[in-house]
Amino acid sequence: MTIKPMTTKEIAQKVINQEKMFILDVRNEEAFQEWKIEGKSFSYLNVPYFDLLEGVEEILSDLPLDKEILVVCAKEGSSVLVAEMLAEKGLDVSYLQGGMKAWSEHLEPVKVADTPNGGELYQFIRLGKGCLSYMILSEGEAAIIDATRMTDVFVNFAKEKNVKITHIFDTHLHADHISGGRKIAEQTDATYWLPPKDAEEVTFDYARLEDGGIVKIGVTKIDISALYSPGHTIGSTSLIIEEKYLLSGDILFIDSIGRPDLAGKAEDWVGDLRESLYGRYKDLAEDVLVLPAHFMNIEELNEDGSVAEKLGTLFLKNHGLKITDEREFRKMVTENLPPQPNAYQEIRKTNMGKMSPDEEQQREMEIGPNRCAIRSK
Structure with a gap:
């Protein structure tokens, strides 16, 4: 499967409309705990990018099959790489275009x-x-x-x-x-x-x-x-x-x-x-x-x-x-x-x-x- 970017505008609409979405945040734990994308119907998994360099097999069982999955990082690059690995496993995933830096400015x-x-x-x-x-x-x-x-x-x-x-x-x-x-x-x-x-x-x-x-x-x-x-x-x-x-x-x-x-x-x-x-x-x-x-x-x-x-x-x-x-x-x-x-x-x-x-x-x-x-x- 191919991965696709999701814009901050699209995410903002999901927040306002209270849509369901699963976020895989690959920033470090401290950054995630301090500040994340909030949504009333969102659910989350935080696994630092460096823990996924060897592959994503260990987290596959933690990812839902019935919700949209969005991969998030600070500036976009790491989330693209993780999304590509998940797509290779057959998952339908998106990544946050511009990362949390872009989200901060929307x-x-x-x-x-x-x-x-x-x-x-x-x-x-x-x-x-x-x-x-x-x-x-x-x-x-x-x-x-x-x-x-x-x-x-x-x-x-x-x-x-x-x-x-x-x-x-x-x-x-x-x-x-x-x-x-x-x-x-x-x-x-x-x-x-x-x-x-x-x-x-x-x-x-x-x-x-x-x-x-x-x-x-x-x-x-x-x-x-x-x-x-x-x-x-x-x-x-x-x-x-x-x-x-x-x-x-x-x-x-x-x-x-x-x-x-x-x-x-x-x-x-x-x-x-x-x-x-x-x-x-x-x-x-x-x-x-x-x-x-x-x-x-x-x-x-x-x-x-x-x-x-x-x-x-x-x-x-x-x-x-x-x-x-x-x-x-x-x-x-x-x-x-x-x-x-x-x-x-x-x-x-x-x-x-x-x-x-x-x-x-x-x-x-x-x-x-x-x-x-x-x-x-």
Whole structure:
């Protein structure tokens, strides 16, 4: 049998549609345990490539005959060789085109809503990294929120929709991935917005995203209102669209809350985090739809592939929103901080404009899962 490549787009659709698939991951055990392709109906076998150099006979009994088999490695090469050996044994197998490196960079657009005045709201899901970006369309104009460095995806999507990108927002200075906001702004002559308290060390010009500010998108006037919500960073600012959608950045997630320590100030910022969640967010309507900048695991995806939940539901179910005692909250946050994101200091400096790594260096800086959340359970 011949082997065939499977694209990241094809895998993304299988994830969203909750299709069954068996993944043979031939990276080393540590890499697999830290980060893998997640799917609600996927099953896995991890056998390092070097254990298969003598042949695949010993694992044949561990492979299913009734499921599609995908071989995965870091950059593609090893998975092709293993897939060829399996094909010689009569198995129908595919390999991940571009490996986990390509998976880390794939963005899948999902429509979240048609806004009441004729606009559209899209979520761009980076399944391999847990990042979530957004695009709002209205009367020939578009705004982008928390864009990743794969800027062509956003620019091409806007072209397909025949809209002009006029505004780009970063809800905060990101530390786990490189922002594409400034690059898109340069390409499209759009206005780039950043919270000023996060921009004290940046080397470029920006528009000040401040509490109470309103930006209009399109003739039909979609309001994007800024809500200062510090805690993940000192400048973190949420966006409220038409009083119906809360883009919470890295302050609030579906199953967790944001970490306050990526600038080394957890003890100082944990109070801000609590005030943003238990004060500013508590004052918002319960039926506002929360749209975060990250998700933590595949279980947070809805049936349509989106990552979203009503604020009132999160106050009932999210453990980080149910701790009434301030000391207990502070203890929960500071004692449950996950490992720091890969190369987070270099990523912060890149997003400040202080570093200019090439494309391959940027890929290496971002490899691995996102780590923006407090594991509060």
